[in-house]
Amino acid sequence: MKFQNILKIKVNILLFYLFLIFSLSSCDALFAPTEEESTSAGAYTEEGIASYYADKYEGRPTASGETFRQDLLTAAHKTLPFGTMVTITNLKNGKKIRVKINDRGPFVAGRIIDVTSRGARELDFINDGIVNVKIEYDL
Numbered sequence: 001m002k003f004q005n006i007l008k009i010k011v012n013i014l015l016f017y018l019f020l021i022f023s024l025s026s027c028d029a030l031f032a033p034t035e036e037e038s039t040s041a042g043a044y045t046e047e048g049i050a051s052y053y054a055d056k057y058e059g060r061p062t063a064s065g066e067t068f069r070q071d072l073l074t075a076a077h078k079t080l081p082f083g084t085m086v087t088i089t090n091l092k093n094g095k096k097i098r099v100k101i102n103d104r105g106p107f108v109a110g111r112i113i114d115v116t117s118r119g120a121r122e123l124d125f126i127n128d129g130i131v132n133v134k135i136e137y138d139l
Contacts, residue, residue: 043138048112050088050133052120062103069116076103076114077135084137088113090123091132097122 053076057068064082066074080086084101097119106114113135117126125131 046112046135049110049130050113051106051111051130052115052117064102066102071118072116073097073099073119074102074116075099076105077101086135086137089134093124095123
């Protein structure tokens with residue numbers, strides 16, 4: 001009799017854990033896109049102001065631990081995961097670049113991304129300092 005009760009308890013515990021695992025595996029579907037994200041399947045877009053890093057950051061570590069280099073196509077974003085590849089479009093002239101997120105920032109109100117001076121040159125806003133851009137990447 002004791003053996004059957006112990007077996008029932010173990011089976012119930014196992015069923016509980018299986019239920020928990022399967023119910024938690026679909027939790028991602030519960031989160032709605034933020035206002036910055038596109039509602040189209042698998043795409044993230046954000047529009048706002050881009051700026052570029054000052055030369056004083058050359059050689060310093062980024063938030064991801066990589067060494068900052070102005071000659072690379074990298075960028076800082078407040079929330080996107082490190083290593084994310086994003087396409088940045090200059091809304092003034094249509095020029096596009098692809099960069100890797102490897103730092104956090106910008107920390108100036110209204111700005112959504114900081115790029116290297118190489119990125120600013122390729123987007124053609126190095127003389128302006130800031131520009132309206134669109135950021136895109138596939139989820």
